[in-house]
Each structure stands twice: as C-alpha cells, then as structure tokens.
Amino acid sequence: MAELGKDINRAKQLLDHGELVAIPTETVYGLAANALDATAAARIFAAKNRPSFDPLIVHVATAMRVHELVTDFPDQAQALAASFWPGPLTLVLPKKNHIPDLVTAGLPTVGVRCPSHELTLELLHLLDYPLAAPSANPFGYVSPTRPEHVQEQLGSQVAYILDGGPCRVGVESTIVGFADGPVIYRLGGVAVEEIENVVGRVRVMTHSSSNPVAPGQLASHYAPARQIVLGNIAELLTQHPNQKVALLRYHKRLPDTPVPQIVLSPSGSLEEAAQNLFAALRQFDKMDVTLVLAELVPDTGIGRAINDRLRRAATSR
Numbered sequence: 001m002a003e004l005g006k007d008i009n010r011a012k013q014l015l016d017h018g019e020l021v022a023i024p025t026e027t028v029y030g031l032a033a034n035a036l037d038a039t040a041a042a043r044i045f046a047a048k049n050r051p052s053f054d055p056l057i058v059h060v061a062t063a064m065r066v067h068e069l070v071t072d073f074p075d076q077a078q079a080l081a082a083s084f085w086p087g088p089l090t091l092v093l094p095k096k097n098h099i100p101d102l103v104t105a106g107l108p109t110v111g112v113r114c115p116s117h118e119l120t121l122e123l124l125h126l127l128d129y130p131l132a133a134p135s136a137n138p139f140g141y142v143s144p145t146r147p148e149h150v151q152e153q154l155g156s157q158v159a160y161i162l163d164g165g166p167c168r169v170g171v172e173s174t175i176v177g178f179a180d181g182p183v184i185y186r187l188g189g190v191a192v193e194e195i196e197n198v199v200g201r202v203r204v205m206t207h208s209s210s211n212p213v214a215p216g217q218l219a220s221h222y223a224p225a226r227q228i229v230l231g232n233i234a235e236l237l238t239q240h241p242n243q244k245v246a247l248l249r250y251h252k253r254l255p256d257t258p259v260p261q262i263v264l265s266p267s268g269s270l271e272e273a274a275q276n277l278f279a280a281l282r283q284f285d286k287m288d289v290t291l292v293l294a295e296l297v298p299d300t301g302i303g304r305a306i307n308d309r310l311r312r313a314a315t316s317r
C-alpha cells in the first residue's frame with residue numbers, strides 16, 4: 001500500500017530522491033517523477049509496464065517554464081497555452097537536448113502541459129524540475145480518476161499518492177502538435193471547437209496504426225477487462241439474450257429491465273459524463289457480468305473525447 005495524503009513537502013522530498021509519486025490533475029491521476037532524471041523516469045515505465053515507444057507528458061508550473069524545455073514555442077502554441085493553461089491541453093513542441101530521450105521515447109519533440117489542480121500546481125512551484133507524468137495505471141488499462149484507483153493498481157509501486165479527490169474533467173488532455181499548422185493527436189478535455197476558436201481550423205489525426213506519433217492513438221487503449229459492445233442498447237439486448245450483461249447509459253436508465261445499469265450523467269451533461277466515465281468502466285470490471293452494452297454520447301464538445309474512449313475500450317486486444 002502506498003502512503004496517501006495531501007502533504008506536498010513529503011511529495012517533494014520523495015521526488016527529489018528520484019522516487020515515484022502519484023499526483024492529482026483535473027484530467028486523471030498521473031504517475032510522476034523528475035522529468036530531467038532518466039533513472040527516475042525509467043521507474044515510471046517499469047511501474048506501468050509501459051513500452052518505451054510511448055512518450056511521457058512533462059508537467060510545468062507555468063507557461064514561462066516551457067521555454068526551458070523547447071527550442072521553439074510558436075505563436076499559435078503560446079496562444080493556446082494562454083487560453084487553456086492551467087488546463088487539459090498538451091502541446092507537442094521541439095525538445096531541448098537535456099530532456100532524456102527516454103521521456104520522449106526518442107522523439108525530437110516533447111509533450112508539455114500545465115495542469116489545473118491546486119495541490120499539483122503548488123507542488124510544481126516548489127520543485128526546481130518539471131514532472132514527467134503519464135496516467136497512473138498499468139499500460140493499456142483505463143486511466144485513474146480517483147486516488148483509490150491508483151491505490152488498487154499501483155499501490156505497491158508508488159511511494160506516495162497525493163490525494164486531490166476525484167478528477168474534475170475525467171478524461172485525458174487534448175494533445176496538439178504543429179506540422180503545417182495545428183494538429184490534434186488526441187481528443188481530450190479541451191474540445192476541438194474551443195481550440196479552433198483560438199487558432200482557426202485544425203486537423204484531427206487521432207487514428208494511426210502501428211507506429212503512432214501519440215500512442216493514445218492506438219486503436220485498443222483505455223481498455224477495461226470486460227468486453228464492451230457499442231450500439232443501440234435496446235437492440236443489443238435482443239441480440240445477446242443469454243448473456244450476463246450490464247448497461248452503460250448516457251443520460252437515463254433503460255426502463256423495465258432487471259439488468260444492472262450505470263448512468264453516466266443523470267443531469268444529461270457531457271461534462272458530468274466525462275467525470276464518471278472511467279470510474280464506470282472500472283465498476284463493470286468488478287461486476288459479475290460477461291458483457292457491457294454501451295451507447296455513445298452526443299458527438300459534440302467533450303462528447304467527442306468520451307466517444308473516442310468508448311470506441312477504443314470496445315476494441316478488443
């Protein structure tokens with residue numbers, strides 16, 4: 001079991017010694033280490049069983065600190081940082097040499113982000129290095145949105161879990177790179193529409209196969225243990241009559257059925273649905289069912305990121 005608490009000085013002390021600390025962010029919990037220390041970063045890959053081709057996101061206290069990490073911080077990237085930081089946006093920029101290759105998986109770029117969570121921001125301000133932090137889950141599984149999710153899966157691998165409560169956004173950051181203009185590599189907490197309001201039209205390139213620029217692009221990712229089938233739930237129920245199923249609904253319970261159900265947003269808001277999504281997927285894995293029948297949510301705003309995660313969760317490994 002990892003130690004759990006709100007003590008940022010304790011977190012700093014451990015990080016200063018190259019150890020792993022789980023940190024709360026508004027998106028999901030991160031598994032953090034000193035981003036400039038290759039040995040510390042290697043512990044992240046080992047704890048997550050993460051393949052070395054999957055780069056880590058580097059977390060900074062302010063946009064000013066980005067200049068220490070990149071060789072170019074283009075105007076469009078600065079405009080996005082000014083609009084959405086602290087917040088769920090990662091910018092992919094050309095890296096400086098002192099960032100270990102392990103952190104960027106050998107890429108010439110680094111993903112940087114300023115997270116919006118009071119405790120983690122305070123911690124980042126205390127440190128004299130940035131924090132490399134991917135999601136604090138075993139590679140390929142659903143990201144953790146509550147401290148107990150980290151404790152359950154990686155409790156024996158991290159020294160300390162900084163307890164920041166449940167994550168406010170609940171899906172990972174939107175990843176934006178720049179190649180002939182802005183490109184979205186991963187849909188996330190900042191909606192495509194919001195990005196376009198700042199920099200104009202962006203390309204969305206979230207589907208890539210064997211050698212992804214951003215491994216969140218792998219077709220099967222964010223995958224729970226239970227098999228998930230997407231579609232119209234009433235129809236799916238008639239197609240799977242003899243199975244132990246559970247339902248994942250967006251807004252309302254399906255009436256007149258004894259089947260267990262999780263409703264993502266009783267109030268019908270996509271933001272609430274995003275907050276609850278990963279905890280729901282984890283809950284199904286604890287239920288005595290063989291199949292989860294799920295429906296997509298409205299494909300707008302953060303709904304696009306929710307649907308992206310549902311599709312990847314439904315793609316069997």
Ligand code: AMP
Pocket residue numbers: 054055056057092093104107109110111133134135172175185186213214215216217
């Ligand atoms: P996680 O925080 O677990 O969602 O993982 C970080 C993700 O950020 C990676 O899987 C990539 O999708 C993305 N990422 C990090 N650095 C880069 C980079 N230099 N280029 C492209 N994508 C990146």
Ligand code: MG
Pocket residue numbers: 134135143
């Ligand atoms: Mg991840």
